[in-house]
Structure formats: structure tokens, C-alpha cells
Amino acid sequence: MNSKLPKLGVIAIDIEKTGCRDENLDPMFAVGIATAPIDASSIEEVESFSISLNLRKPVGNSWGEHWKSEGYEMRCWEEFWSKHENVLDLIQDPLRILRVETREQLITGINSILSLYESMYSQTVIVTDTTLFDTVCVSAELKKYNFVPLNFTRKGEYRSGVEVDSYISGLFKIADPSEWEVMSETNKFIEPYLLDKVEHDHHPMNDAKSILLKYLAAIKYAKA
Numbered sequence: 001m002n003s004k005l006p007k008l009g010v011i012a013i014d015i016e017k018t019g020c021r022d023e024n025l026d027p028m029f030a031v032g033i034a035t036a037p038i039d040a041s042s043i044e045e046v047e048s049f050s051i052s053l054n055l056r057k058p059v060g061n062s063w064g065e066h067w068k069s070e071g072y073e074m075r076c077w078e079e080f081w082s083k084h085e086n087v088l089d090l091i092q093d094p095l096r097i098l099r100v101e102t103r104e105q106l107i108t109g110i111n112s113i114l115s116l117y118e119s120m121y122s123q124t125v126i127v128t129d130t131t132l133f134d135t136v137c138v139s140a141e142l143k144k145y146n147f148v149p150l151n152f153t154r155k156g157e158y159r160s161g162v163e164v165d166s167y168i169s170g171l172f173k174i175a176d177p178s179e180w181e182v183m184s185e186t187n188k189f190i191e192p193y194l195l196d197k198v199e200h201d202h203h204p205m206n207d208a209k210s211i212l213l214k215y216l217a218a219i220k221y222a223k224a
Contacts, residue, residue, distance in 0.1 A: 006037040009121030011114070012212035013150075014204045015134045016091070018055075018081075019073020023144075026073050027103060028137050029053040030091045031110055032204030034212040035117040036195075038125075038219060043196040046212065047117065050205035051098045051109045052091045063088055087202045104145055110138065111147045115154040126150050126161040127215045129207075135161060164215045171222055193217035193224070 012034045019026030034048040057066040063085050067077040081088060091097050100106050118124050128134045139149035152158055169177035172186050191197075194217045200210040 005120065005122045006039075007122050008038045009035055009117065009124045010038050010127055010212055010215060011035045011117050011124050012127045012208045012215065013134050013138060014128070014207035014211060015137055016202070016204050017076070017137065018067070018070075019076040021073055023103070023137075023141065025071065026076070027053060028106070028141060029055055030097075030204045031106070031138065032206070032208035033110070033113055033117065034205065034208040035120065035124075036212060036216060037121065038216065040195060040216055046195070046209065047120075048205050048209050049098075049113045050091070050203070050208075051100065051106060051113075053103060053106045054094075054099050054101050055092060057092065084202050091203060103141070107141045107145045107147065111142060111145075111154065114150075118153050118155070124153065124159055126159065127164055127211060128161065129164050129211045129214075131163045131166065162215065164211055164218070167215065168218050171218060190214065190217045190221050193220040 014032045015028050016030040017026050017028050030050065030052040032048065032050040034046060036046045040046065055066070055070075057063065061069075064077060064082060067074065067081070092099065098109065100109060126135060135150050139151065142149050148154065148156060150161065165177055165183060168174075168186050168190070169183065172189075174182055174186075177183060194213050196213060198206055198209045198213060200207050
């Protein structure tokens with residue numbers, strides 16, 4: 001362990017998929033990762049990264065037409081992505097995001113940035129805003145391409161993870177975290193500790209930064 005490195009780093013992850021089915025039917029096509037020391041005191045200490053898989057929408061086709069022609073989950077399109085076409089355009093633009101052509105390139109890129117971020121700290125913890133989705137999907141794909149899953153570092157050291165709202169519900173002694181109105185009341189206590197405000201707008205890098213900053217602010221509130 002390098003004593004000169006920050007003791008603990010937080011790595012937040014957010015993903016986007018075309019639906020909830022198997023990766024062969026509904027691929028994970030964009031990932032955002034953000035990191036900072038757990039005791040970060042400035043937004044300048046936050047690093048972030050995003051990468052996307054080329055969904056190969058033909059010029060002239062609408063996103064709805066492409067979703068249907070590719071056999072992606074239409075419920076996901078109708079309930080979610082049809083309302084965020086501007087984000088789809090943004091995270092498919094190779095001039096505005098690192099866009100790759102294959103799933104293997106996507107996962108290799110994710111593994112590489114995880115390796116870089118992990119090397120910045122003596123230890124790391126993974127943070128998401130879901131317990132059962134983002135880390136499950138990323139870990140499954142990492143294993144598919146012979147990388148270690150997220151519950152281990154790239155060096156094979158075991159680590160834990162945190163779901164940010166679960167942490168906050170415990171912090172405020174909320175017995176039922178599914179009571180969203182009660183949970184939302186905690187924001188007014190945590191927001192003063194935010195290093196910055198980043199909109200959770202479904203761009204995976206922005207969402208990862210938002211998750212990271214919310215968790216860091218909750219930690220600061222707990223210490224206050």
C-alpha cells in the first residue's frame with residue numbers, strides 16, 4: 001500500500017441500456033464513471049469519463065424506427081428513451097464522447113479507466129444509485145471478457161459497494177426508503193455540502209458525477 005496515496009477513493013458508475021433483457025438483445029451502450037477522494041474538498045478533485053457503443057443508427061432514420069428495427073425493448077423506448085432523444089444524439093456523437101464499435105472495446109475501455117482510477121487511491125469503494133442494475137450489468141460484461149468483476153479491484157483485491165439512497169436512508173433513520181417523498185426531504189440537508197450541482201440528465205457521465213457528489217455530500221453531512 002502506497003502511503004502517499006489518498007486512503008479511500010469513491011468510484012461512481014452509471015450505465016445506459018436499450019432495455020432490461022439479456023445483453024445480446026438489449027446491450028449496455030453507454031457508461032459513465034466518476035471518482036474523487038472520499039474527503040474531497042473541491043470539484044477540481046473529481047475526475048470523470050464516459051464511453052459509448054455505436055448503435056449504428058442509419059442517417060435519416062428516427063431513433064424510434066431504429067429501436068424497432070434492431071429489436072430493442074420497445075417498452076424502454078416508449079417509457080424512457082423517446083423522452084430523451086437529445087441525450088441519445090449526444091452520447092452517440094463521436095465528436096462529443098469516446099465511441100467504440102464493439103462490445104469488447106466498450107468493456108476493455110471500462111476496465112482500463114477502472115484500473116486508472118483504482119491506481120489513484122490505496123483503497124476504493126463503488127457507489128451507484130441502484131443496487132441491482134448498474135453494477136450487476138457491468139460485472140457480468142467484465143467477466144464475459146475475462147476481466148474481474150466490480151467486487152474486486154483490477155489487482156484482485158476484494159472491495160465493497162454502496163447504494164447512495166440506502167446510505168442516506170440509514171443516515172436519516174428512514175425505516176422505509178421506498179417512501180420517496182420522505183427521502184426527498186433529505187435533499188435540503190445534504191445539498192449545502194455538495195461540491196457542485198450536476199444535473200442527473202441521463203448522460204451517463206453526468207449521472208455518475210451526480211451520484212458521486214451526492215454520496216460525498218452525505219458523508220460530509222454525517223461528519224458535521
